[in-house]
Every structure is written in structure tokens, then in C-alpha cells.
Amino acid sequence: MSHDKMILKHPLSVRMFHYFLILSFLPLAVTGVLLYFKPLSDAAMHLTMQIHAAAGVALTIACASFFFLAYDRVVLFIKRVFSVSLADLKWFAVLGGYPQKLILRKKVPVPPMGKYNSGQKLFGIFVLIGGSLLILSGWILWGFPHAMPRGFVSLMGDVHLIAGIVLTLFLCVHLFLGVYMFDDFKAMILHGKIPYEEAREMSSLWVRKEVIPISENKC
Amino acid sequence: MSEHKYQYTENPFAVTRREFITITGVITAFLALPAIWIKSVASSNNAYIQARTQGLYVDDVKSTIRVSHANIAVNRYYKEFGGEPLGHLSHKLLHTHYINRTKGLG
Numbered sequence: 001m002s003h004d005k006m007i008l009k010h011p012l013s014v015r016m017f018h019y020f021l022i023l024s025f026l027p028l029a030v031t032g033v034l035l036y037f038k039p040l041s042d043a044a045m046h047l048t049m050q051i052h053a054a055a056g057v058a059l060t061i062a063c064a065s066f067f068f069l070a071y072d073r074v075v076l077f078i079k080r081v082f083s084v085s086l087a088d089l090k091w092f093a094v095l096g097g098y099p100q101k102l103i104l105r106k107k108v109p110v111p112p113m114g115k116y117n118s119g120q121k122l123f124g125i126f127v128l129i130g131g132s133l134l135i136l137s138g139w140i141l142w143g144f145p146h147a148m149p150r151g152f153v154s155l156m157g158d159v160h161l162i163a164g165i166v167l168t169l170f171l172c173v174h175l176f177l178g179v180y181m182f183d184d185f186k187a188m189i190l191h192g193k194i195p196y197e198e199a200r201e202m203s204s205l206w207v208r209k210e211v212i213p214i215s216e217n218k219c
Numbered sequence: 220m221s222e223h224k225y226q227y228t229e230n231p232f233a234v235t236r237r238e239f240i241t242i243t244g245v246i247t248a249f250l251a252l253p254a255i256w257i258k259s260v261a262s263s264n265n266a267y268i269q270a271r272t273q274g275l276y277v278d279d280v281k282s283t284i285r286v287s288h289a290n291i292a293v294n295r296y297y298k299e300f301g302g303e304p305l306g307h308l309s310h311k312l313l314h315t316h317y318i319n320r321t322k323g324l325g
Contacts, residue, residue, distance in 0.1 A: 005226050005227065006224065006225040006226060006227070007225060007226075007227040007228065008225045008227070008228045008229070009229075072234070074246075075234055075238075075239055075242045075243065075246075076233060076234055078242050078245075078246070079233075079234055079238055079242060132249075136253060140257070144261075147261050147264065148257075148260060148261055148264055149260060149263065149264045149267070152260050152264075191224075193224070193225045196226075196227060209233075210229050210230050210233045211227050211228070211229060211230070212227065212228065212229075212230045213226060213227055214225065214226055214227060214228050
């Protein structure tokens, strides 16, 4: 029965990386907001800064490990998020049909998408570039501010702040839509698998062009 | 297929060799260029520090009095007024206290 067919959407390496991102980026976002608004006492702000730095080191290790241990996934991710076509414009014109579905309970035609829809691609590009900028500027601000000219350190501070705000805002949307698309949420958090029929509806191009029966993948 | 509990997977050859090499080249460039830029920025900072150090050495060479205890005015102060270095009167007059003014900065 086609209803029971499953596709492995997120392999173990990707899920592991995602767990480490949850463990490191969520504390970074929360402590980053606290560091910006400074609502706590001096001692509490000092502790917040220490947690922010420790989580930053954890994020760096997670990203570097994934980069070296699962380089093929990195290449695949970059290829997918930077593959832009006219369908992406059409997708953004109807915002993937989500507002209509959420607010009006109406289904509108949405262009066929690959593994990631256009919104996820945009998020992926921001995560890739913004995350790299955050890690780079964070290390300069925390580890080597004395080794750099004052103007450059100040520029890195601005870059860190802007990239942090943008990614934190994106994170809020990502968390909401992540839970809304519950099968995909379960796939990323638990077992990596997604029902074939749902994937065919949400990511028809991916299923048609990139997904193969497991029997064909045996060497 | 019960051992896998899934029947479909991604084609491992979804990226062609040409795409793999192109993307690797772009990644290498995006890693190398900031590294070179930051190295040159750090070097320029060192150039400022070295110029400043050189200037201080030149000042030292030009100076006739290089240490505070050889300063004629300081010596005269202790001799005619302050008594001895770290004495009671000098401590009272010269010692400063820390006042945290950062809270007033807003």
C-alpha cells in the first residue's frame, strides 16, 4: 500500500547536526537577546556572557564537524538552496499557500518544489551566510579583539548584531513552521523518515528527480 | 525491507562531479578570502603597534630624565614638602579612590 511507503529524508548525520544546532543555537539566541537588552544584574549578565561564549564554541565545533564529516551533505545543501528558478518567484507570490491555508482554510495551487521550498531555500541561504558571519565575528569579538584594529572590531560587532537579529527572527518562523509541518518535524527530530505521499505533495520535484527505491541504492 | 523501515532514499548521485568540484571551489574561495583579509587587517594593526613602539623608543632616547625618581621636580616635592615616598602626607594628597561612573553614562 502506497500509504505506508516511507522515504528517508533526513539521514542520521543531518539529524545529529540538527540536534547540536538546537543545543547550541537556541541558548545563543536567548543569551544574545539578554546581552542586547541587559535586563539582569551584573553577575547574571556575566553568567549570560559565559553561556553565550560556551554555546558559541559548541556551535563552531558542530559546524566544523559536520563540514568535515559530512561534506557531501554540505555540497548537496548548497546546491539545493542556491538553485533558483521562476517557480520560486511563483511560490513567493502565494507564499507557498500557507497564509491561505492557515487563515482562510483555502488551498491554492503552489508550484512544484524540490526537497526545500522557496522559503526554506531563503532560510537556508541566510543560515549559511549569516551563520558563517556570526561564527567568524563572534570569534574575533570574543577571542582576538586585541589583535585587530579598533574600527575592524567595531565593524565585526555590527555584523554580529545584525546577523544575530536576522537569524533570531528567522528562527521564530522556523520553529513555528517546523512544528506546523508535523511529519517533517518528526522526521528531523526522531526517525528521519517522511511518508511518500506527503513528500510527493510537498516536494514533488524532489520525489520525481532525486528519490529512488532503496533496492536501486544497493551496490 | 523491514531492516530499513523505509522503502525510498535519496539518490547518492544527485550532485554531478562537475557540480561537486564547482561548489568545492566556491567554498574554498569563501573560506580563503576572509582568512587572507583578516590576516592583512591584523598585520596592519601590528604595523601601527610597531610604529608606536618605535616612536616611544625614540622618545626614550631623546629624554634626559627617563624614570620618575630621577625627576627633579618630584625630588624637590619630597625634599621640601612631602617627606618620603609612600609617606602619610603623600598618601593623603596623591592617592586616588575609584568611583564607578559608568551607571551615569546611561
